[in-house]
Amino acid sequence: LKPIELRYALCHPAGCTAETDATPEILDQMSKGGGIMILAMNAAAQPIGFPVPLDGYNEAAAGPPVDNKKYAEARSQLMAQIRQRQQQMAEKWKADEMKNLPLDAPGAPPTTTGSTKNK
Known part of the structure; x- marks a missing residue:
């Protein structure tokens, strides 16, 4: 797993969001990987992991x-x-x-x- 550090782009009452560009390197890693792990911080400043499977990613990316x-x-x-x-x-x-x-x-x-x- 290769971490990508993101900075907050927007904060609102429900929480903060971060964004990054989908570079060719990131897209290549996603096409070769089985999933990604999103890490966020909870209210107690503890990390929480959200696994996201990439089943069907290659077909979706190649499609219209x-x-x-x-x-x-x-x-x-x-x-x-x-x-x-x-x-x-x-x-x-x-x-x-x-x-x-x-x-x-x-x-x-x-x-x-x-x-x-x-x-």
């Missing part, structure tokens, strides 16, 4: 480039499906919660099953 328009359309459809699923799950959760509420909630008038008139 991604059609950005098709990618954007597919991503938009996926995000719409995710939003719809989230809404369905939220509605189901709300319905389940309503089923689990006690019949006589505190502060609510008591439920009656018959006439309230005196006999």
Whole structure:
């Protein structure tokens, strides 16, 4: 493994990102390797490793480039499906919660099953 030291390019509330150019040397190493290891620092300044397999890399690199328009359309459809699923799950959760509420909630008038008139 050959380390590549990167400097932070951007920091935001979720963390910092670093970038580098994909030089011919890096691309050659990726085509000959089985994977790469991304190292990051956690909140306690301890390194965390994220292994990334490169299965299929050579075929993808040799193939045609991604059609950005098709990618954007597919991503938009996926995000719409995710939003719809989230809404369905939220509605189901709300319905389940309503089923689990006690019949006589505190502060609510008591439920009656018959006439309230005196006999």
